[in-house]
Amino acid sequence: MKGVYHYFGRSIPNKHNEKEISEFLEKNPDYATKQYIVEHKYDGSNFQIIFTKEQGGDNESIVKTQFASRNCILGPGDSFNSYKTILSEEKHKKALENVKNYFIESNFESINLFGEIFGNVQKRIKYDLDEKNKILYFDVVFDGMYQNAKFFINWAKKMDLPIVESFMIGSFEECLNFDLNVCKTEAGDCIEGVVIKPYDDETTKPFYIKKKMPGFEEIVVKKTEKNPKTKSEKDVKLKAMFEQYPELENFSNYLNPNRAMSAFSKRPWTKKELPALANEIINDAFKDFKIDYETTKLTIDLIKKFYQSETFKISFLLFYGFEKRDEILK
16 A cells, blocks of 8 residues: 555564564564574664655646655654764765655655764764764665565665665574674674574565663663562552562563663654653563563552653763763662
C-alpha cells in the first residue's frame, strides 16, 4: 500500500532477550536459515529523513523533505545534534540530491532514509579526533516496504550515501556469535555493539538484533545488600508490595545510565519535559521487564508508585551535561 510513512520508536531486541528471539523464530522458522549481516552499532542518536511528493505547477512533482529523530518530526528550530550543519557539508548535499532525483524518477510516493548521528552525541566512545558529529545511514524504506541490506548497500553506493560499516555476512548462529572484541573505532576505542539483520531477505518484515559490549547494556544486575534499608521498610504499603511481588526489587536492574541516555537521544528535550522523559525511561524499562517476567502481575502503574521518583532523578541529572553524566548517575 502506498502512502506516507513515519517510523517512530522502532525498537530492536537485545541478544539477551533470548525468549523474544526464540518466539519470533518459532513463528517465522525460515528466518533461522537466512544469511545475516553484522553491522556496526554506533553510540549516537537515530535520525530519519522523509521524502514525499507534492504536486506542483504543470503537474511537476515537488519533493518535500522532513527530518525526524527516533520519536518525532523535527521542527525548523530544532538543532538536534547539529544535523543541519552535518547535512550542509558538500558530500551530504550531493548524496541527498541524488536521492531526490532517484525519488522523482521513481513511482514511489515516499522514501524513509534511516541513519545514526554520532561523534559528539553520547561521548561514551571516542570515534575520532575532531569531535564533530557525523551521519551514517543504515536502512531505507520505499512506500512502507523495508529494503534488505544487500539492496541497501548497493543502492547507497549509487547515491553516494555514507553508510555504517559491516563486519561479516554469515548464518544466523555465526553472526550471533560474532566477537565484539575484535572491533575498534578509528580512535582505538571499543564499539558500543553491533546490529544483526537479514542480508538478502526478500520479505519486508524487519528482524534485527542488538548485541552490545559489556558496559553498554540497558539491563544491569545490581548488587544487593543484606537487609537493605529501602523505602519499603519505612512504608508499610511498599513493603507489602515487595512481599506480594518479589520480582519488583529486580526492576531497578532495568533503570541505569545506558537506558536513560538512550531515551535522552531519541529526540530534543527541554527541562519542562522532565516528567515526559522520566515516563519514556520507565516505560521502556517496563517493556524489557515484561519480557523477562512475562507472568508477573505487576502493572506499569504499580511500578511507577515505587520507581517514578528514582526515574525522575535520573532524567533531571541528564541535563547536567554529557561530561558529568557517568559521575552523576553512578
